[in-house]
Amino acid sequence: MEVSLRDPKILMKLSKLGSFHQSKLSFLRSFLNEFKDWEYRRDLFNLNQNGYGRAVYSFSKNNRTYSLICFANEIKDEERSDRVIATKWDAAFTLHDGIPTDQDIDRLANEVPKQEVGRLSYKELTLSRANKSLRLFNYVVDCLSNGQQPDVNNLSKVGYLYRTTAVYGSGKFGLADRFRIKNRDEILGPFRLEMMLVYLVRQFTFDQVNHIAKNKNPGLAVQLDPNICRNLGIGNSTGLGMAPFIVNHPELLNNWIFARETALKKIRQIEKVSNKDFNIFKDCLIKSLKNVTSWHTESEYQNNKIKSLLNDLEKFIDFLNMGSLENKPFLFNEIYTWIEDNLNDECIEYIVSMMMEPYDNIVNPLLKNMSADEELSFNIPIDRTVEELRSIIEKNYPDILKIDFSKNENNxxxxxxxxxxxxxxxxxxxxxxxxDLEQPLAIARDIKKLYEILFISKNSLTIGKFLMDHNEYRHVVRRAFITEKFPYAEIQDNTIGSNLMPIDMLRLKLSFFGALKFDPRSDKWLRICMFQGAPLPNELKSFDSHWVYNSLNS
Incomplete structure (x- = not known):
């Protein structure tokens, strides 16, 4: 049976993209799979009794080593802020290429805590900072120092001890440029090093809380239970700084979405689904309900989406329990057709992610195609004609051409x-x-303007000659030709309209990172949790690949 990829004109609407969830394609999950057989070590842990000082963690294999260097700082409560304009944080981190010398650590001790104001070198690959979730962190210290484990119900309301406020890479602030490392096999997948940094920061938070508790009450203190550690992640506060990324990297966006859609297509085309694979799908689905019911937010917008998700999941489970699906040919296509007809986007995309769980053989080969060398696709074919470009726009941007930009609400x-x-x-x-300082991120408006000019231009005019008179449209001419090759490269929505929900753009990207429990604090920024449920570093050589569906309450 032939199944088509989903239509970009429907899929690439922001309301749909803003309903995506993590999956086996997500970068933090593929990072763990890639590094599961590397040697993990804690190379340095030099903190004072209050938990301030330096630590180094590393992954090594063959002749390659990546080292996380941590600096825990003492700051006043009033200095602690998640805003990007903050200048002090509870901890600052950098991922170093190789084994750092004492001189490297001393040099970085002066630069890393300054973050953007500091200066890194080509030896450093990523940079980050994080703040404690202070009330929860102190609660855990108090429990452990008194010989008790913290209440998991209290922990589940937050899900992490620290949250990062930025993770930088690719040449910023003196960090190594991507070209230096892009051909290393272990980091061919997108954001692998950023995921490594966040994962090792998570382990540092556990070691720090244990260390402080032990120093607070040496005779009575206990270590945080590994089961509790496993089900705590790292939080993150993310704002508008992330949103333009998916506009500015059209080929990369295409490759992420295309991998997801290819996986869905291949799974729908499986004629005989084994009982083992179907049971993995159902087991993950049932386990995941605890993740949804422990998804806490004060956002009315997000609570409505969670409520819709739970209601639809109940409907879907009833559908599965009807029993008529067993041994049906093309079972997952049957399931997909039903959810498309009966459920809302939030649940449809949730189940699409879940359908990948049994199929490493389908998902894993797609991972290597999720990066992009975008310079290769950014050349404009100047010998093509106005007529060809106009046809491409009519084919790939039909809904955008219907928007009336003379109306204020659309601008x-x-x-x-x-x-x-x-x-x-x-x-x-x-x-x-x-x-007057507007950035070129209003793609829908500019495509419409370009089309109107193309409409009155000579059909046979080459693009090179057209751009000699209309160079201000170079950026959207390029994008239109990119969509000819990459169907999922473009958001099919107006990114400057009055109905814009910027957090849909954030959530799209964060779902591919592997984030859980989106917690919008406005329509422009949100908090998330990463690596909740993930194995600890000393467990990586053998772990359940479906760990993401574990829960603090399980």
Whole structure:
């Protein structure tokens, strides 16, 4: 049976993309699989009784070593902030290429805590900082120092002891440029080194809390139970700085979505689904319900999505329990057709992710194709004609061509770069100043403008000659030709309209990272949890690949 890939014109709407969930394709899960047979060590742990000092953790294999260098700092409560404009954090980290010398650590001790103000070298690969979830961190220290384990119900409301506020890489602040390391087999998948940093930071948080508790009450203190550690992750606060990424990297976005859609297509085409594989799917589904019911947020928007997800999951489980599915040919296609007809996007995409769980043989070969050498696709074919470009736009942007940009609500917002932090921000065109400094992120509007000019241009005119008179449209001419080769390269929505929900853009990217429990704090920033349920470093050589569906309450 032939199954088609899902239509980009439907799938690439922000409301749909903002309903994506983590899957076996997510970068933190593929990172763990890639590094499961590397040697893990804690090479240095030099903290004082209050938990301040230095630590080094590493992964090594053959002649390659990656080392996380940690600096835990004492700061005042009023200095602790998750905002990007903060200048002090509870801890700062860098991932070092190789084994750091004492001189390296001394050099970094002066630079890493400064973050953006500091200066790193080509020896450093990623940079990050994090703050304690102070109330929970102190609660755990108090419990352990008194010889008790913390209450998992209290822990589940947050899910982490620390949250990062940024993870940088690829040449920022002096870090190694990507070209230096991009051909290493172990990091061919996107964001592998960023995931390594976050994972090792998670272990540092456990070691630090145990260390402080032991020093607080040496005779009575106990270590945090490994089962509790396993089901704590690392939090993250993410704002608008992440949103333009998926606009600015069209080929990369395509490759992420294309891998997901290819996996779905191949799974739907399986004629005979084994009982073993179907039981893995059902088992993960049932286990995952605890993750959903422990998903806490004060956001009405997100609570409505969670409620919809739970209601739809109940419907879906009833459908599975009807019993008429057993031994049906093309079972997962039958399931997909039913959920598409009966459930909402939040649950449809949840189940799509779940369908991948039994199928390493389908998912794993796709991982190596999720990176992109975008320079190869950014060349504009100047010998093509206006007529060809117009046809591409009519085929790939039909809904965008219907938007009336003469209406204020379709031009409501503009993207700009903050002068203070050089981070992307969003403003109201009719209330705020600065629209003359607008960033080229209004792709829908610019495609429509380009199309209107193409419509009155000579069909046989080459693109090279067209751009001589209309160079201001070079960025969208390039994008239109990219969509010809990469069908999932473009968001099929208006990124400056009054109905824009920027967190849909954030959630799309974070789902591919492997984030859980999206917790919007506004329509422009949210908190998440990463690695909750993941095996500890000393367990990596043998672990359940479906660990993400474990729960604090299980």
């Amino acid at each position: 409501q917002n503009f993207w700009f770069i903050s002068k203070n932090k050089e981070e992307p921000r969003l403003a109201d065109r009719y209330k705020d100043h600065g629209s």
